[in-house]
Amino acid sequence: MTGLQDRAWLAAYADRLLDAVRPYASPSGSLVTLPGTPGGYGTAVDGLEGFARTFLLAGFRLAGEDGEDPAGLAERYAAGLAAGVDPGHPERWTRPEEHGQAKVEAASLALILDLTRPWVWDRLAPSTQEQTVEYLGSVVGDDGYPDNNWVWFRIVVETFLRSVGGPFSADDVARDLAAHDRFRRPGGWFADGPERSFDHYAGWALHLYPVLWARMAGAADVAAAAGDDLAVRSAADRKHLARYLDDALALVGADGSPLLQGRSLTYRFAAAAPFWAGAVAGVGRPGLLREAATRIVRHFAERGVPGDDGLLTLGWHHPWRPIAQRYSGTGSPYWASKGLLGLALPATHEVWTAPAEPLPVERGDVLTVAAAPGWAVSATRDDGIVRVVNHGTDHAVPGDAVGDSPLYARLGYSTATSPLLDREAWVSPVDQSVVLLDAAGAATHRAGFEPLELAPAEPATGVVLGSVADAHWLEEDAAAPDHGSGRPGVATPAGRVTTVSVVRGAWEVRLVRVEHPADAAAALRVGGWAAGPGHASTLVPLLGDVAPVRGEAVHDDATPLAGPTTTPWLRYAPVPAGWVGVGVHLGRAPESADLPRPRLDLTTDLTIDQAVVTWPDGEQTTATLP
Known part of the structure; x- marks a missing residue:
């Protein structure tokens, strides 16, 4: 035209x-x-x-x-x-x-x-x-x-x-x-x-x-x-x-x-x-x-x-x-x-x-970093979807102990999905989240996290971003006006959660480590994309000594996009002592059970941990972990 x-x-x-x-x-x-x-x-x-x-x-x-x-x-x-x-x-x-x-x-x-x-x-x-x-x-x-x-x-x-x-x-x-x-x-x-x-x-x-x-x-x-x-x-x-x-x-x-x-x-x-x-x-x-x-x-x-x-x-x-x-x-x-x-x-x-x-997404795959918002931007030409993996935006300042706004503090956003925006989503994050769960199932928040300065990936076939959060449970102030930011309230410390994302194409390899959990009975839950009709969200465990329990959160009308959404999650209990690795994928539906997945290898010595991700096409990305 x-x-x-x-x-x-x-x-x-x-x-x-x-x-x-x-x-x-x-x-x-x-x-x-x-x-x-x-x-x-x-x-x-x-x-x-x-x-x-x-x-x-x-x-x-x-x-x-x-x-x-x-x-x-x-x-x-x-x-x-x-x-x-x-x-x-x-x-x-x-x-x-x-x-x-x-x-x-x-x-x-x-x-x-x-x-x-x-x-x-x-x-x-x-x-x-x-x-x-x-x-x-x-x-x-x-x-x-x-x-x-x-x-x-x-x-x-x-x-x-x-x-x-x-x-x-x-x-x-x-x-x-x-x-x-x-x-x-x-x-x-x-x-x-x-x-x-x-x-x-x-x-x-x-x-x-x-x-x-x-x-x-x-x-x-x-x-x-x-x-x-x-x-x-x-x-x-x-x-x-x-x-x-x-x-x-x-x-x-x-x-x-x-x-x-x-x-x-x-x-x-x-x-x-x-x-x-x-x-x-x-x-x-x-x-x-x-x-x-x-x-x-x-x-x-x-x-x-x-x-x-x-x-x-x-x-x-x-x-x-x-x-x-x-x-x-x-x-x-x-x-x-x-x-x-x-x-x-x-x-x-x-x-x-x-x-x-x-x-840009029509000319070829895009993989870049928007430094100010802390976004790894990955767009794939074959499905036309743009995804961002978020380690810098939360509508808060470092050290804040407020609730996560679904509009800002989720680990990922895309042009094909919406974050869950129902009442529960503001109180207990599920989609695109890494949370600790107490005995009653209440999820923590990560707002106020600190972005991590990580060593550049070698070779440059992927993007690596990360953040560390003093995760906290929140008793929210329900009377606070909604201007889009996270809810204020009374925070209870839950533990220190480090999250590192290695990103390429439609995949994110998400590495998680929990330190000093405040509740010995707490569980770790990793949530994927909230995918609606025509799209599929996939989570696959790649690393960890504890086998996770798989589940899905299904919502009928929790986003402004038409149709129900399905959000996969993996729950680890007790909380693993070391790194957990999960593959997070968003693509068009239907997704085959044989979807080619990345491989994650972790090498550790006295001074450094390194994650080596081998992508489905054989390329590798090495990330130095904090």
Whole structure:
């Protein structure tokens, strides 16, 4: 398919989304309150989100068509904005000083008012302009912004305010830019705050907003007032983005699926945003960026998103309410609009005219390390699946004794599976886990683990990563709000668990050693992938003096993917004194009982342990163990 055909298809898809929400707008158009159970912040915030997040998409359509507007989007959203910012209107918006979520939505308003300035802002009545400035201006000097991607919401709002003669704080912008710089990590990555929070926010927020901000009217003056040089900063941002895209492109499955990892997954094809950001910034190969972005959107479109009513729901391929965090409401899924940012670029842009290029997983097997999140990335061309084995991400900091978030702390994530996300999964990890079990069967958590610096594999036919955790049982605080991170609570030490992963192709060889178990009656359990229909998860014991008991955990509706899941596990009791080795495999179903498996040999002397993995194709990887 050519780029112009892609663009026409995406435009039609966007127009369907915008048309479908019209019946749910309030009489003034200021609130777009979509059907469904209200979000944790209430109906008023839901309606504001529904307006602001669809305004993002409407703005992209207007900008990309240079103001041509057969659907009357500019008039429609201008009328809604006029009512929303009017403090005396019965359909006025929740204000930023009244609820923190309004600070998020204010950024979308400001971004699109800047992007569509000739067709929306310049045509607003002076009184509406004044009320808009007053509404947005309440963020100036507000100290209530979390230390994460939210800092960009204030930067964007204050930049727009300054461009229209509104209030502005150079100190605010300087502080927020400094926070953004603190989030910078090696290899092009950002952490979403001070914790090891690596997820899609790195791309759809922390890389996206700097690119768009640099193109806002007066951004250079705002940066200068804050003691910064926009040209220098933007050059560094583009370099960082280019490196990130190398990893991000390798994380897209051949079927267009993003990695099912991290919070806010209901934003779905917002995962395409960093590829469009690359196109806007002029970094990366435009044909490849377009292919990745459009493939992600098509992945969902081909699986029934949106539904027959044209609406985006809380879910993934279909409505699935448990995917929501506390902040998720009926309008929240429309942050997916970011995944259609490419429509803001005209049809003459090189991202639309360049020939399409295959994704990395389509060109051949991929085996690499994303150092910042601590991921071994292994993609296999024959099945198109991307897998990551995780020894660096947990949405915590080293030494924390909190619960494992299934969205962050599991040992593996993929484009073909979802972590189990039912209530029990937050309390007692099963899938992609190494846990100690007490007499009642309660499983430990590993959040707060320490990544290990391991000797490079020899020869370079595999990737070796590892971590050591002070495993702990947790009596959780069930009243804590769900923002995607692990549950707080009272922790009880269980033992020190070292896990080393040797990765190649569809296999992980997982080596485990337990030291100082606190409960002599505890058992060790190793869990595999939670595989749904069409895929199979396999666990095979490769090393250990104790023969394990095999079992499976079957769940009917524990993930946002359709169908039941089966998670194999191996249980060792008593806990072995030395290393245990397990082969962990994810592939397409059906899997034969004669699936070729790796061989694991352990050599030990007085100073060093070495694991030699012989893969099914005869290649070998040697790992030096801690």
